[in-house]
Amino acid sequence: MPIKLGELTIKKAHDHLMKGDFTAVELTRAYLDEIKKKDGEIHAYLEVFGDALDAAKRADQMIEEGRAGLLTGIPIAIKDNILIKGKIASAASKMLEDHHATYDATVIAKLAQQGAVFLGRTNMDEFAMGGSTENSAYGVTKNPLDPTRVAGGSSGGSAAAVAANMALAALGSDTGGSIRQPASFCGVVGLKPTYGRVSRYGVMAMGSSLDQIGPFAKTVGDAKILLDVIKGKDAKDGTTIGDETYNDGKGRSENGRGGGKKAVIGVPRHFLSGDGIDKAVMEAFDESIVSFEKKGYEIKEIKLPNISYSLLVYYIIMPAEVSANMARFDGMRFGLRKEGENGIRDYFESRRAGFGSEVIRRILLGTYVLSSGYYDAYYNRANAVRKMITDDFLGAFKSVDVIMTPTAPSPAFRIGEKTADPMAMYLEDIFTVTANLTGLPAISVPCGSTMRDGVELPIGLQITARHGDEESLFSVGEEVRCSFGEEV
Amino acid sequence: MITVTELEKLAELARIKLTDDDKRSLTKEFDSILGYIDQLKKVEVSLDAEGRVGAVKNVVRADGVIVTSPEDRERLLDEAPQRIGEFVAVKKIL
Structure with missing residues (x-):
């Protein structure tokens, strides 16, 4: 056929x-x-x-x-x-x-x-x-x-x-x-x-x-x-978890929401009012929430008091870890080598020739936030706030099963639109970094669209759930109905 | 605000050569990024809190010898920018 x-x-x-x-x-x-x-x-x-x-x-x-x-x-x-x-x-x-x-x-x-x-x-x-x-x-x-x-x-x-x-x-x-x-x-x-x-x-x-x-x-x-x-535990990655790590082993998540019961949806409205969010994105988001309400889901407004710090915490912790992870590229054991006048200068030449400007920017930023004198002000402090953000989420999950936000503040932007200003590009991550900082699972599902210059562009809905509870992401995500694209 | 001297010091620590053009654009970009992340200093925190994520904790295992097959050894050596026989070749240090 x-x-x-x-x-x-x-x-x-x-x-x-x-x-x-x-x-x-x-x-x-x-x-x-x-x-x-x-x-x-x-x-x-x-x-x-x-x-x-x-x-x-x-x-x-x-x-x-x-x-x-x-x-x-x-x-x-x-x-x-x-x-x-x-x-x-x-x-x-x-x-x-x-x-x-x-x-x-x-x-x-x-x-x-x-x-x-x-x-x-x-x-x-x-x-x-x-x-x-x-x-x-x-x-x-x-x-x-x-x-x-x-x-x-x-x-x-x-x-x-x-x-x-x-x-x-x-x-x-x-x-x-x-x-x-x-x-x-x-x-x-x-x-x-x-x-x-x-x-x-x-x-x-x-x-x-x-x-x-x-x-x-x-x-x-x-x-x-x-x-x-x-998925699954792997002896070669010590951070891997099993199905039992976060639940009681019977397929239920920590709060024991059994099968059949509809998930309670939390919406952090206080975080969705910024003027950096595209109007069409908010409209598609609100329509999704309304459609869940119509399907009989309970919608609860939640407060995540420290969520507005997520992006700045991320842009401290991430470069710090980048600078450490990128240290392995030394032009010696694998990858590009560019010759310098001696072994040490080989590093400098190889890393300058091999890395692009964003990688170099993040390595230097990471080196900065980890350097003595700044370590407490940036890295340590960021880790402490990371813990506060995680606690906010875990607190919210005592009364809701999933949390919804838009995935990105805008639909797809034009090529070249944000390349001149790294900060503008970083703001793209405003809704997504929280799942990485907290370790929570999150999914993006198409939930609507907007017309831009005669083209229909999709908009994503982000759903976040408790640690280990991807099942709720799937069961709730299945219910998102979207006008965008063909039905498959 | 970051000075060119501070930037050069960072590049020295990170083992990256910077051109004058790099330094010019990086000082500007650093100012905008640091201006942003400096907001963190306003947050009230207790610094003994540890940023631990979820239930992840240290996992230890006993040391053990893993014998690499000659084929895998060849593959690894082949990825080195320069090799001499069974060795990865680098410039003389002493």
Whole structure:
């Protein structure tokens, strides 16, 4: 049968594969054709893998032998900071232009074991630092809905690939919103799981107390399918958690909301009144809240007294961790080396030549906030406020089950609009950083749209839940009804 | 506000060479970013509070020897900018 990429979900594709309507090879070929047709303009991929069809053949064999799982033969795109053994993993940086991964990330091993097909590695802001993919050393990814606009970032390539039907799903990483914001800009679903839910072994570290890997998908159900495969404890990542870590082991979250009961939705109105929020974003948000109310959900206004400090706390803790994590790029053991007059000067030359300006800016900022004399004023203080913000959320979760805000303060902005002013770009993260600071899981689901210059641009709704309670994100996220895009 | 001398000191600590152009744009950008994060100084906090996230705590394991296969060793060595036989080559230090 003809393959209609626009109508496929993981679940539907799986059913077709099982029924023999088409093979995994045919499905992968359909995606490769679509990439060939569209990616010259969009630039979601840094590389399309030559062996994708070989993986699809193996998947067909698994199906034939009755060993197929839900992801067998499903074509997936992978962000360029996640290692696939033998493939280049550059993090969109000149520093790692020719760097081949020497091992598989745990998430890659898990997906490969299921027979998923990796289509290629996707574009991103260099080392995941940015909110627009404009910091890639290999050119910007364009928004498939309007190529004059950004796809968001840092996982912009993964979001654009799924939105343009150049992959059925994708993996990204999220340190301050890098999955959720591009998902919002491209009109797809993006999930940042609970801190520790997914092993980070084999993903390039940016902010180690903040980073999580998560899925991009066309539906909430597909995001859940992916999470179920990639999650779990991993001896190679000491921060990973099990299903039992945050609940009583019976599938209930901490407050014991059993099955069947509707989640209580919290809305921090006091945080949504700033003039930096686009009017259309607030309208779409309010409409979503009203539609939940109509469905019988209880809506509660909540106070998160310290939430307004989130972004500044983030822009202290994140650069501090960046400066430490980036120290490994020394031009000695792997990556780019540029010769200086001696061994020490090799560092200076290599790091200047290998890193882009945003990476350098964050390393220096991190060095500043960690340096003696400033450490207490910035880093220590930021950690203390981080704890206060987390306590605010945990307090709110005593009376609500999920918290809703917009995902991003605006729809996708124009390419070049914010590149001159780092501070303007940083403000993009205002709603998303809280989930990383607190470790809470959060999802972005398309909830509406707005017309800009004759193009319909999507708007995302962010839902945050208790630690370990991705289930509530899925059950509530499923209920979001959106006028945007085709129904799948 | 950050001076060029302070910026040079940071770059020295971070082992990054900066051009004059870099310094010009970075001092400007630093002023705007630091102006923003300096608001944190106004927040009343008790500094003994630890910023611990969720239920994550230290995980320890016993030290153990992991034998790397010759193929993996080759792969790792091949990623070095320069190698001599079984070694990663760097400039002479002493």
